[in-house]
Amino acid sequence: MRLSVAIRPYRDADFDAITWLCLHSWKSNGVETPVFESAITHLRRKFRPEIPKDAMHVATMGNRIVAFVLFNGNEIADLFVAPARQCQGIGKQLLDFAKAKHAGGLWLTTLAQNTKARRFYEREGLTLRQTRVGRRPGYRICWYDWRPGTPSRPRTLSASLRKQLWRDPRSKRR
Numbered sequence: 001m002r003l004s005v006a007i008r009p010y011r012d013a014d015f016d017a018i019t020w021l022c023l024h025s026w027k028s029n030g031v032e033t034p035v036f037e038s039a040i041t042h043l044r045r046k047f048r049p050e051i052p053k054d055a056m057h058v059a060t061m062g063n064r065i066v067a068f069v070l071f072n073g074n075e076i077a078d079l080f081v082a083p084a085r086q087c088q089g090i091g092k093q094l095l096d097f098a099k100a101k102h103a104g105g106l107w108l109t110t111l112a113q114n115t116k117a118r119r120f121y122e123r124e125g126l127t128l129r130q131t132r133v134g135r136r137p138g139y140r141i142c143w144y145d146w147r148p149g150t151p152s153r154p155r156t157l158s159a160s161l162r163k164q165l166w167r168d169p170r171s172k173r174r
């Protein structure tokens with residue numbers, strides 16, 4: 001059953017809901033959330049009023065924002081789904097919206113530690129192109145892209161995600 005989700009352009013009045021989504025998504029995925037005040041400052045800079053029209057879209061259920069996607073050209077700069085609404089097809093609807101909007105292809109990055117997001121992207125046909133060290137020590141970044149004509153459901157997960165998912169938790173090596 002597909003949920004009744006509407007996707008519409010971002011409005012300035014959506015800022016508080018978007019901020020909540022980011023902070024709680026980070027926390028639910030085990031990503032260390034920066035001090036609340038610095039996180040709010042970071043988000044205010046990111047979602048500044050100069051965001052080009054059509055760069056951010058929100059997914060709503062009724063009058064409640066449950067997810068959003070932010071584009072920077074053909075990059076998906078952010079795609080967040082409220083923790084309580086994850087695994088309900090909303091992220092897939094936003095990703096399908098992004099693929100339709102950028103039919104020539106798109107790309108994104110995510111934290112290597114965010115295995116849930118990585119599984120989702122790979123299941124939906126994005127290809128892992130590169131893993132590199134992030135700006136913050138201890139964080140690795142995975143670069144994914146999608147090109148038209150790639151299969152929507154690959155048979156296997158990328159080698160780096162398989163290795164991370166099936167690593168022996170007792171192992172000291174990382």
